[in-house]
Amino acid sequence: MAGKSLSGQVKDKLIQQALERKLKKLGSEQQETNPLKARSDIPETWCRFDQYPGYKQLQIIYKGGAQFGIASPFFRVHEGIAGATTRIGGRTYINYASYNYLGLSGDPRVSAAAKAAVDQYGTSVSASRLVSGERPIHRQLEAALADTYGVDDAVVMVSGHATNVTTIGYLFGANDLILHDELVHNSTLVGAQLSGAKRLPFPHNDYAALDKLLGEQRRHYERVLIVIEGLYSMDGDFPDLPQFIDIKQKHRAFLMIDEAHSFGVMGNNGLGLREYFNVDGKVVDIWMGTLSKSLAGCGGYIAGESALIEHLKFLAPGFLYSVGMPPQVAAPALSALAILKQEPERARLLQARSDYFLSAAKAAGIDTGLSQGIAIIAAITGSSIGAARLSQALFDKGINVQPILYPAVPEKSARLRFFISCEHTEQQIDETIQAYCEEM
Numbered sequence: 001m002a003g004k005s006l007s008g009q010v011k012d013k014l015i016q017q018a019l020e021r022k023l024k025k026l027g028s029e030q031q032e033t034n035p036l037k038a039r040s041d042i043p044e045t046w047c048r049f050d051q052y053p054g055y056k057q058l059q060i061i062y063k064g065g066a067q068f069g070i071a072s073p074f075f076r077v078h079e080g081i082a083g084a085t086t087r088i089g090g091r092t093y094i095n096y097a098s099y100n101y102l103g104l105s106g107d108p109r110v111s112a113a114a115k116a117a118v119d120q121y122g123t124s125v126s127a128s129r130l131v132s133g134e135r136p137i138h139r140q141l142e143a144a145l146a147d148t149y150g151v152d153d154a155v156v157m158v159s160g161h162a163t164n165v166t167t168i169g170y171l172f173g174a175n176d177l178i179l180h181d182e183l184v185h186n187s188t189l190v191g192a193q194l195s196g197a198k199r200l201p202f203p204h205n206d207y208a209a210l211d212k213l214l215g216e217q218r219r220h221y222e223r224v225l226i227v228i229e230g231l232y233s234m235d236g237d238f239p240d241l242p243q244f245i246d247i248k249q250k251h252r253a254f255l256m257i258d259e260a261h262s263f264g265v266m267g268n269n270g271l272g273l274r275e276y277f278n279v280d281g282k283v284v285d286i287w288m289g290t291l292s293k294s295l296a297g298c299g300g301y302i303a304g305e306s307a308l309i310e311h312l313k314f315l316a317p318g319f320l321y322s323v324g325m326p327p328q329v330a331a332p333a334l335s336a337l338a339i340l341k342q343e344p345e346r347a348r349l350l351q352a353r354s355d356y357f358l359s360a361a362k363a364a365g366i367d368t369g370l371s372q373g374i375a376i377i378a379a380i381t382g383s384s385i386g387a388a389r390l391s392q393a394l395f396d397k398g399i400n401v402q403p404i405l406y407p408a409v410p411e412k413s414a415r416l417r418f419f420i421s422c423e424h425t426e427q428q429i430d431e432t433i434q435a436y437c438e439e440m
Contacts, residue, residue, distance in 0.1 A: 070388045073395070073403055081106035084423035086400060093400040094428045096418040101265050101375050102346045103423040104336040105296040117331035125324040130314070133324030141334045145289075145303050148271060148337065150281035154303040155313050156333075158325050160260060160290035161187040163300030166318025167288065168225070168256075169194030171311075177221040179213060181205065181228050183235065185258060188227050197225075204232075204370075207243040214251040224253035230262025230273035234409060234417065235369055236376030238262065241277040245284065256286035264294020265375040270340055270347025294340065297333035299325055350375060350422035353429065357420055360433045366440075369415070377418040378404075379436065387414040393439040399432055 045051040065072060079087040083103050086095040104110050117137060127133035138156065145154040157163045168191030172178060176197040180188055183204050192199040198221065202210045210226065218224060226248055228239045241257075248255040259272050267275030272289075274281050281287065286304050291297035302312060312319055340346065351374060358373035367380040381387040387403035394401055394416075401416050409415065418432075 073391050084421045093398050096401040099293040101294050110296050110332045110335045113331040113335035114328040117327035121327035129324035137330045141330050149287050149303045151303050152306040153309040154301050155309050156301045158299050160300035162318045164188050165191040166316045170316040172197045176223040178225045205239050211247050218251045227256045230259040233261050236371035254285040259289040263289045269344035291333040295333040296336040297329045346422045353424050354420045357429050364433050364437050379416040381414050384414040397435045
């Protein structure tokens with residue numbers, strides 16, 4: 001520019017040179033991170049589903065199973081009600097692969113409730129509940145769940161997995177921290193990822209480690225959520241709830257409990273972890289559960305204070321933008337909940353049968369890991385191949401139990417997972433333990 005001093009011109013030139021170097025470096029970095037810069041075509045692996053790493057891994061598993069003569073234990077077609085027994089391929093099996101803990105899926109009263117709901121409301125509510133999908137059966141079920149937990153209100157959603165994803169994903173954000181047991185369900189992990197919050201796991205059921213972690217981290221975040229489960233589905237053990245309540249109060253954090261597997265099976269009347277430890281439902285901020293296990297339906301629920309539930313019903317995407325729960329799903333869940341309360345002996349019998357199975361397994365030298373003898377018993381085999389072979393051998397003997405393989409669990413922790421029903425008999429359990437030992 002005319003009239004600019006020599007020093008000013010030198011300064012402008014230096015700035016220009018620095019800018020050019022920065023742009024050149026940025027272009028170089030972009031080329032390094034974008035492999036398409038160096039080639040004119042699009043790689044096959046980027047436009048074919050059969051080139052996805054996950055699909056390739058499945059093919060390796062299938063080939064490995066075929067080499068060892070192991071048939072796939074997955075997607076077996078059950079031809080009727082799956083309870084303590086089931087029919088597959090025209091044969092009756094003792095069944096340990098069902099969440100039908102209380103035998104209420106298939107109970108004539110529960111089925112009748114579903115049929116009546118279809119007759120009255122049709123097979124779909126045909127809209128989001130916020131606009132035109134609300135039906136009396138929704139509010140009846142939610143009121144019954146809230147009453148069961150001793151809290152203000154509840155909301156039901158069409159998927160248990162989506163319940164965790166949308167609740168955690170919506171309520172928490174980038175300035176928040178989510179601390180969870182290292183063995184929590186995938187739905188919690190996905191919800192935490194969606195939220196954008198910082199996520200830190202703590203050792204399984206280790207409340208002292210959680211307390212230490214909060215002591216180090218709490219002051220760095222706005223909201224903090226602690227997530228634990230009532231009954232862990234892979235191991236069949238549960239947390240010391242009063243200790244976690246003390247810690248959440250000490251550090252002014254939210255506590256969320258996933259009761260997918262504990263509700264209906266724990267406590268003297270089957271009312272879950274809250275009843276087992278005799279705590280006030282209001283001291284836990286978020287109660288989550290599913291309708292697909294003890295309650296013989298499908299979907300999930302959140303129970304808690306009014307502000308939480310109203311907030312979710314108006315703003316959580318997984319509820320707001322989803323069709324309302326079908327009436328033939330809500331009605332049987334409500335019926336199952338009523339029967340659970342009227343017939344607490346179902347939960348007590350389930351607990352007795354579970355304890356019988358665990359005691360017999362331990363007496364036979366079976367490694368049951370952390371299982372506490374409530375509804376879920378693990379039998380650790382130590383390898384995925386061993387678990388798959390054993391599952392197939394038991395299936396050949398008329399016993400249906402699923403293997404849990406790597407990467408769902410660490411390879412050395414591969415196992416068979418036995419879901420117990422109140423309808424299992426001691427004779428069936430004895431037969432199962434005997435067959436297991438023979439095949440091992």
